[in-house]
Amino acid sequence: MNQVELKALAKINLGLDVLGRRENGYHDVRMIMQSIYLYDEVKIEKKDTPGIEVVTNLKYLPVNEDNIAYKAAHLLKEEFDISEGVKITLKKHIPVAAGLAGGSSNAAAVLFGMNRMFRLGLSRKELMERGVKLGADVPYCIMRGTVLAEGIGEELKTLPAMPKCTVLIAKPPISVSTKTVYEALDSKEITQHPDIDGIMEGLEQHDLRKIAECMGNVLEDVTIPMHPVISEIKQEMTDAGALGAMMSGSGPTVFGLFESRAAAREAQRRIREKSLTRQVYVTNIHSVRRNQNVD
Numbered sequence: 001m002n003q004v005e006l007k008a009l010a011k012i013n014l015g016l017d018v019l020g021r022r023e024n025g026y027h028d029v030r031m032i033m034q035s036i037y038l039y040d041e042v043k044i045e046k047k048d049t050p051g052i053e054v055v056t057n058l059k060y061l062p063v064n065e066d067n068i069a070y071k072a073a074h075l076l077k078e079e080f081d082i083s084e085g086v087k088i089t090l091k092k093h094i095p096v097a098a099g100l101a102g103g104s105s106n107a108a109a110v111l112f113g114m115n116r117m118f119r120l121g122l123s124r125k126e127l128m129e130r131g132v133k134l135g136a137d138v139p140y141c142i143m144r145g146t147v148l149a150e151g152i153g154e155e156l157k158t159l160p161a162m163p164k165c166t167v168l169i170a171k172p173p174i175s176v177s178t179k180t181v182y183e184a185l186d187s188k189e190i191t192q193h194p195d196i197d198g199i200m201e202g203l204e205q206h207d208l209r210k211i212a213e214c215m216g217n218v219l220e221d222v223t224i225p226m227h228p229v230i231s232e233i234k235q236e237m238t239d240a241g242a243l244g245a246m247m248s249g250s251g252p253t254v255f256g257l258f259e260s261r262a263a264a265r266e267a268q269r270r271i272r273e274k275s276l277t278r279q280v281y282v283t284n285i286h287s288v289r290r291n292q293n294v295d
């Protein structure tokens with residue numbers, strides 16, 4: 001196999017709670033993760049010449065060792081002494097620095113793809129162990145689907161699949177640093193924790209309304225005061241009929257869950273009309289049909 005083409009899916013956090021801070025600055029979290037049908041196209045090709053080449057359609061993204069896809073390839077090349085070169089082509093559709101795990105998902109695709117191409121024989125669990133060295137969201141991006149994530153985000157448990165619905169994604173034209181948001185949270189008192197157990201009950205009962213009612217993200221308390229446009233977008237989605245609307249990850253992207261595709265389109269129209277952002281996409285939950293076993 002000389003080439004693989006993969007879809008690297010974006011994620012949203014249906015729930016994000018922070019339980020404490022570790023000595024190394026990372027935080028213990030309790031999150032419900034969900035993949036959505038918004039993806040980057042990742043192509044990996046073997047090259048005759050050595051080295052790692054990254055090509056992308058976004059001019060401002062690094063193509064050297066600062067690109068997380070490069071880091072993923074480098075990690076496997078070193079560990080398995082792979083002498084052949086690889087060319088990685090990233091066709092980006094997932095907004096960057098958005099809270100949608102775009103980079104993490106690219107890294108996951110490279111680990112997954114190179115494992116197949118070079119017949120490294122790593123199990124999904126073994127790929128995830130390598131993934132966490134690149135970023136806390138990478139193991140989840142290998143696993144995908146509806147998942148409870150604990151630890152720093154790498155302890156994963158598959159949950160009952162999220163009921164089908166339309167997802168509206170709106171990324172305001174600002175960038176947010178995940179590190180800055182987590183650091184700023186340390187000087188705040190968390191007064192209200194999201195109802196993660198409630199979301200899990202909603203998933204068990206296949207009850208979309210319950211899931212939407214229980215959604216919550218403690219990082220909103222940091223990012224929204226910095227960027228009030230996030231609240232305005234949430235409001236537009238709710239006014240147009242979203243069952244729930246919330247910031248994903250450390251932001252600034254807002255997602256809304258809708259029963260009706262027409263209502264999601266209406267929210268998209270209003271958000272654009274009010275110039276809150278032009279980056280608004282109507283998409284779906286991505287369900288993973290697979291053996292639930294991680295190994």
Ligand SMILES: C[C@](O)(CO)[C@H](O)COP(=O)(O)OP(=O)(O)OC[C@H]1O[C@@H](n2ccc(N)nc2=O)[C@H](O)[C@@H]1O
Pocket residue numbers: 013016025026027028029031099101104134135136137138151152153178179180182183249250
């Ligand atoms: C906000 C989320 O996207 C929610 O899914 C993740 O928790 C962040 O995952 P990520 O971007 O893959 O995180 P990393 O690239 O590993 O870390 C970026 C920065 O976020 C902070 N970080 C990340 C994960 C975590 N559990 N605690 C943290 O404090 C750390 O300051 C770290 O320097």
Ligand SMILES: Nc1ncnc2c1ncn2[C@@H]1O[C@H](COP(=O)(O)OP(=O)(O)OP(=O)(O)O)[C@@H](O)[C@H]1O
Pocket residue numbers: 061062066067068069090095096097098099100101102103104106137178249250251
């Ligand atoms: N392959 C890549 N795709 C996107 N960004 C990348 C990539 N490699 C490195 N980066 C850098 O990583 C930073 C974060 O980008 P990314 O899109 O992964 O953020 P995010 O969606 O907030 O991730 P998360 O939800 O995991 O915190 C950007 O500033 C970007 O320059």
